[in-house]
Amino acid sequence: MAVANPAREIPGNRAFRFGAVIREMARRPSGLVGLAIVGGHVLLAVISPWIVPYDFTTQNSHLVLAGPSPEHWLGGDHLGRDVLTRTMLGGRQALVISSLGTLIAVLWGGSLGLVLGLIGGKADDVVMRVVDAFMAIPWILFLLLIIAVLGTADVVLIPTLAFFYGISVIRISRAATHDVTARDFITAARARGERMWTIVWREILPNVRDVLLVDGAMRWSWMILAFSSLSFLGFGITPPTADWGLMIANGRGYMAVAPWAVLAPIIALSSMIIGVNLSADALAKTLGIDRAQKAPV
């Protein structure tokens, strides 16, 4: 029935709406858990340098592959470093790089998709061909190639990840734009004489924005995984920096003797990814976007 339920009205004020969205997300069990996990990880990443019990590089020969003890809750790794300390610090790089990477990916892919969806015609055709071609390449190979040539500094990693992840954002954003431009409210705005810029900013973007937000949240979790995979392979982070991917790679060999040294980063990494996924899910439901339909390929 087309009847509004006044109890669920979302006020028009923008700032307030953001809060309302978060609150609405938290009302779902998945959203509450997801937001709590993500919030916890972010908080930890921010304050961990001040609260870690030990220095993350100090090698203590007594601690080599030692088990958990009252002083070292998670024991030590193969070089005798405190695992708890390193786990607490190990998400910072992944978080910063993947957040920045996702932001850039959504921004550039989103705006290009928007422009393509708007102009259509020849240019759109040509660019979409190129996009299709790029999507056919196994990007991890490309990524490795670029990193092998340019090195693994953040200034290389972030744009590279952002570039590859942005390509699939183009399609999403273009499809969403197409969806919107065909609607009568765009015709209404044109007939009213609104300027192109106003139409894009006020009429189209608010509708595309939600799709991009949900898509961005999904992509964020994938980028965390991708970054960790790279560092697992030894391409991400230069030791001795603490990083989950690297910790898993190093601890893998001593799995039988010191399982905690590898389990701790694995649990940290997977909880982070699960948290982001749950939040993305709740966000999609809150914004009324069916992820089954808009799921990126």
Add this chain to the structure above:
Amino acid sequence: MTGALVEVNNLSVGFTSAGGATLAILRNVDFSFGKGETVGLVGESGCGKSTLALAMMGFLKSGLRVLEGDVLFREHDLFAMDNSALEDIRGGDLALIPQNAGQALTPTSRIGRQIEESVRLHTTLAPERRRERVIELLSQVRLPEPEELLGRYPHEVSGGQQQRVAIAMALAGKPEVLLLDEPTTGLDVTTQAHVLELLRDLASETGTAMVYVSHDLGAVARVSDRIAVMYAGELVLQGPAREVLRNPAHPYARGLLLSIPKLKEAVVPSSMPGRPPPPDAVVQGCAFADRCTMAGQLCCDVSPPLVSTATGEVVRCHYHEKVENLPPPKAPRQGDGRSRDLSDTVLRLDEVSISYAKPGVIDQILGRQPDVTPTVDDIVLDVARGETLGLVGESGSGKSSILNTIAGLRPPRKGAITFENDVNLNAPVDRRDTDLLRRIQLIFQNPDASLNPRHTVAELLAQPLRLYFGLDAGELRDRSIALLEQVRLGSHYLGRLPGQMSGGEKQRVAIARAFAAEPELVLCDEVTSALDVSVQAVILDLLMELQARHNAAYVYVSHDLAVVRAIAGRVAVLYQGRLCEIGPSSKVYSLPSHPYTEVLLGAVLEPDPDSAPVLMAEDAVELSPPARGCPFQRRCPHRIGTICDTTKPPWQKTGDGHAIRCHIPLTDLERRQRRADSARRP
């Protein structure tokens, strides 16, 4: 009741809300019909019509469950049956034609195959006999050349023909009961009349019981023996069609009937304010009480019981004896009969033609226009200040194209459009100045599409105010509230998003947005066709009021001749993008008429048991206008010969600005039409 084919006993259907409460959407419905009966089921959207119809097939949408009561088919409880027994009955003895069934045919499969599939599923015919049966079915639904049609795909036949194919498929199992959900909604007037006549004939030929679910009393009137009216999940009235249409014993049914515009009267129908309560509104007493002009204390406290009247109706109202003598809820507003200074022209179209053909490469190089028959051609119109010009025609006749061209969204290929005698409107929007843009506003058919779902009402109204008047935040609020007041909405709507309003409220916001610009010309594109009749009456009334207040001229596009009659002082009839007739509505709606106007008027369905549509031309829709001669040549019932195919007919004037474009001299035309008319009236 004995001998009933389908019997619904005290049925309540509901769901569990997010808050855990059980909410009923059908409440204590008692309903039954026997073999060969035809019943119409009407009510506003959201009243539970479709839920009841589906329940009669033993089907409930997901999340719904039976709270109480049962549905018997030949004395078997449908909801107690197991799935395989139900499947045997559905489609076989009990067939359903869902809404938009014609458009829902599988696009990739030939028509013959699709019908054969239904025959295979629902009969025991040997494979070699099936084809024969398919052809028989196709001729039963009056499809021409059935043999040839077998090999076609759904998109290769017209909308009316698709609907017939869907009916043929439903008839494959020789059902005893056929449930039709909005069988003609979305079809053109002439097609609608043809399909309904077909259904009526089928009911009497095959003895199939039919249940028509529709919001349109006019459509139901023609095909039902009995009519049942639903309100807020309750059956509030049922009785013989004639009685319900002539003297309904329930105020709601009466309100619905009164809100339908009549072809014969140039008045905006009286409207029934309000809308049905949501299922979670705590209902004590009569559900209709807050909209009922007769409601008393008793109505608010005690819910009315079902009682039978002397005229054979069963009604749920405490005061049903008094309904007959009730004055209308709101006196109808006199239509646009005012005489206007027609020389004070706001808009003039001179030989305008519009084409969607894209020039090919060679034409582009040579700077030529492609030489194809334009979609819209030869339009000569003018609109006076403060008047309403109705523009009628079937789907695809170019009504929207003309409005879009006036609004500058698609420049004309040829011809001149002038505004206020001196402003050239041939320029597209981006080359019009702000003040000119402000003076011409568009309102669309579907407010769901024309209001940005992410904007609150405040933002929606602020757009034109900011753009045209540069108002600041404080002024915006005051002005928006004033605008909402003009469309009879309170200031608490400012914070609402479109998703939080009903269809009628959304359309009112769209109207307020257009009037925010203080326009001189408002282009209305089917602004009420997506709405319920009761809501339509409110919107029409509002449009008239706003017009009187702002002295704005309307170009009102609609396929509904009765609506145009109610609101427009002058009418132009369009066929295949060409004008056929234009003039004051009193003249256009009386003889002599252009043959196409005659066909359209004949096809109008009225909520009157004694009015039968007159089917003249075929309902086959044409895809493109003919290159030469009269645009109506292929379907004209009065065609006089090759002159119609070769020569453009002349405009014949009768005075008062009324003109008809036809080769037949008007006196002759009138004589023919009167003769045909009296031949139909015994």
